[in-house]
Amino acid sequence: MKQRHFIDGEEVETPLNYADLAIELNYDVDGNSQAISVNNWDWGVGDRNKQNDGYLRVKKHSDDGLSFVGLPHRVELDNEDGTSYVLFDGYTDVGKAQFFHDKITTPSTEKGKLDWLNDVSDGISFAYLESIGKIKDTDFIKIPYCINKKQNAYEIIITVLTLFVVADKIKEQISTISEMTSSAGNQFEATVIIKLVLRILYILALLASVIGLVIKLYNMLIQPVKYHYGMYVGKQIEKGLEYFGLKLSSSILQKAPYNKMAILPEKYKQTEQTGIFDGIQGVIDSTKLKGKGYYNGTFGELLRSMKQMFNAKIIIQDNVLYFEKFDFKLSTPIYTLPDLWDARYEYTQNIDECKSNFLLTFQTDNQDKNTVQEYKGTSVQVTTSLSGTVDKQLNLLNGLQEVRIPFALGKRKKELNTIEKLINEFYKAMGATIEALITVVNAILIVINVLIALIQALIKAVATIGLKLNFKIKTIEPIEVEAFKNLVEDRINMLVMESDFVNIPKLILINNGNARANTLLPTNEIFINARYLFDNNHYFSSFIGRKNWIGNQFLIKRFENIPFTFDDYEKVRVNNEMYDFEGNELKLLSLRFNSYEGTAEGTYKQQKAYATNLKEFIYEPE
Numbered sequence: 001m002k003q004r005h006f007i008d009g010e011e012v013e014t015p016l017n018y019a020d021l022a023i024e025l026n027y028d029v030d031g032n033s034q035a036i037s038v039n040n041w042d043w044g045v046g047d048r049n050k051q052n053d054g055y056l057r058v059k060k061h062s063d064d065g066l067s068f069v070g071l072p073h074r075v076e077l078d079n080e081d082g083t084s085y086v087l088f089d090g091y092t093d094v095g096k097a098q099f100f101h102d103k104i105t106t107p108s109t110e111k112g113k114l115d116w117l118n119d120v121s122d123g124i125s126f127a128y129l130e131s132i133g134k135i136k137d138t139d140f141i142k143i144p145y146c147i148n149k150k151q152n153a154y155e156i157i158i159t160v161l162t163l164f165v166v167a168d169k170i171k172e173q174i175s176t177i178s179e180m181t182s183s184a185g186n187q188f189e190a191t192v193i194i195k196l197v198l199r200i201l202y203i204l205a206l207l208a209s210v211i212g213l214v215i216k217l218y219n220m221l222i223q224p225v226k227y228h229y230g231m232y233v234g235k236q237i238e239k240g241l242e243y244f245g246l247k248l249s250s251s252i253l254q255k256a257p258y259n260k261m262a263i264l265p266e267k268y269k270q271t272e273q274t275g276i277f278d279g280i281q282g283v284i285d286s287t288k289l290k291g292k293g294y295y296n297g298t299f300g301e302l303l304r305s306m307k308q309m310f311n312a313k314i315i316i317q318d319n320v321l322y323f324e325k326f327d328f329k330l331s332t333p334i335y336t337l338p339d340l341w342d343a344r345y346e347y348t349q350n351i352d353e354c355k356s357n358f359l360l361t362f363q364t365d366n367q368d369k370n371t372v373q374e375y376k377g378t379s380v381q382v383t384t385s386l387s388g389t390v391d392k393q394l395n396l397l398n399g400l401q402e403v404r405i406p407f408a409l410g411k412r413k414k415e416l417n418t419i420e421k422l423i424n425e426f427y428k429a430m431g432a433t434i435e436a437l438i439t440v441v442n443a444i445l446i447v448i449n450v451l452i453a454l455i456q457a458l459i460k461a462v463a464t465i466g467l468k469l470n471f472k473i474k475t476i477e478p479i480e481v482e483a484f485k486n487l488v489e490d491r492i493n494m495l496v497m498e499s500d501f502v503n504i505p506k507l508i509l510i511n512n513g514n515a516r517a518n519t520l521l522p523t524n525e526i527f528i529n530a531r532y533l534f535d536n537n538h539y540f541s542s543f544i545g546r547k548n549w550i551g552n553q554f555l556i557k558r559f560e561n562i563p564f565t566f567d568d569y570e571k572v573r574v575n576n577e578m579y580d581f582e583g584n585e586l587k588l589l590s591l592r593f594n595s596y597e598g599t600a601e602g603t604y605k606q607q608k609a610y611a612t613n614l615k616e617f618i619y620e621p622e
Contacts, residue, residue: 121300140293229293240299410508564600
């Protein structure tokens with residue numbers, strides 16, 4: 001097949017090493033991703049007078065100072081029947097060129113594929129995406145959270161005594177004010193009026209003191225609901241891909257439950273409240289929320305972290321990035337390997353995948369002891385051992401595979417603690433009483449203010465005849481105190497934290513709507529859970545079978561110099577599943593296609609359970 005090379009859309013002289021052209025398909029050990037790479041190209045001097053010499057095009061691109069701009073490179077193959085195939089469409093990296101006297105050597109990478117994305121994904125951060133308008137505040141989620149400190153017996157005793165004294169004093173004033181009200185039938189009885197005014201002023205001071213005391217007690221031991229910004233994981237990955245001209249397709253991140261999975265990023269700086277919440281840190285009014293809700297890192301870091309967490313397969317095809325489970329197939333296998341009549345196989349590469357210990361863990365946050373005290377779901381350990389009695393010195397099982405997910409688990413508030421219950425009951429019992437007392441006091445103030453108005457009129461009348469009185473009586477403003485609200489009970493199912501600071505970013509499942517109603521989903525601890533992830537996404541790495549999976553046991557086989565066409569290459573380029581001549585499913589691990597010679601060589605694996613004396617123990621530390 002004849003090769004034709006195009007640089008920046010113009011056909012150029014064939015590279016000096018065109019006969020060595022080989023396309024390499026490299027799938028990772030677990031078959032989770034595919035990568036395409038092409039040999040380095042030797043662009044020869046040829047005829048310096050020919051403008052279509054590749055050497056001159058590459059040299060000019062470098063001389064123009066464009067080393068950080070990929071130079072478009074396309075390779076086409078012409079069949080004997082005149083049919084053309086686009087074998088490769090990407091760019092050659094002049095920045096990595098090697099310059100010789102008679103040639104320039106450059107590597108080429110296929111555009112819009114995984115190799116390319118791996119190279120460029122760490123080049124942007126989410127802060128940068130925000131700076132160019134790709135991420136806006138409307139993309140953030142307002143996450144309500146409540147502080148949940150560990151209470152001690154001393155705090156509980158003080159709370160009980162304080163609430164008792166407050167309640168008793170309020171009841172005493174209710175009784176007194178009722179008696180005085182009944183004695184105030186005659187508005188002009190001076191002694192009653194004076195006593196009532198003094199009593200009203202005392203009650204005003206008492207109410208201010210009581211309300212202030214309860215609020216301070218509340219602030220000190222419980223604190224009001226506060227807010228942080230977060231952002232859905234799927235939305236962030238979509239924004240990153242959009243920057244590179246790609247779209248996301250994922251049955252993991254775009255469908256329940258993980259379409260509701262959000263990241264609460266690190267929070268190191270907090271504002272301090274004034275007024276009745278004086279000294280309290282954090283944002284209480286969700287309309288005044290500031291800060292950022294996106295992941296504090298690069299797009300590449302987040303994509304790799306999610307791939308690690310879900311053990312996901314990533315495929316890029318037609319400008320769509322597929323983020324799916326390990327057994328996802330973009331299409332059914334369509335390539336059949338010819339009959340090789342080769343009985344050779346080995347276990348070595350597969351045996352090396354068997355680890356006697358598998359550990360999957362989320363992080364804990366030293367700023368939030370809830371991530372330690374409610375540890376279950378944070379870690380799972382899977383131990384593979386030999387069944388039966390075996391001499392320990394003959395036991396060949398070994399190794400540790402670790403999956404460390406760089407996020408902490410957000411914890412959901414399931415119940416009120418002791419002090420919250422005490423203050424909540426106080427609100428329920430005394431809230432209506434205090435409101436009733438304020439109503440009575442305000443009713444009496446109306447009568448008193450009428451009398452004060454009469455006295456003021458009298459003073460003015462006396463002044464008209466030249467008699468000046470040196471005192472003024474001001475009317476008393478009615479008490480306006482916001483009704484005691486149920487500030488405790490409605491925090492159930494909210495994100496719970498020990499402090500307002502976030503040292504390790506948290507993962508949570510949460511709805512996005514009215515800020516106050518954005519509670520964690522009841523399934524939060526079920527799906528963001530180490531054991532669940534192992535049972536549903538990582539189990540295939542185990543050599544023990546489960547469900548319809550016979551275990552990660554394979555025979556490793558090879559083929560060499562088999563006839564291979566461009567049509568065959570297209571069949572396996574985005575699907576490493578294939579058949580042998582007997583119809584058994586195989587999984588391609590690597591392939592090297594020499595289009596000049598029309599041959600291929602590669603490695604594949606065929607599933608077969610060969611180790612039958614294994615057992616598994618799963619441990620979830622609490």
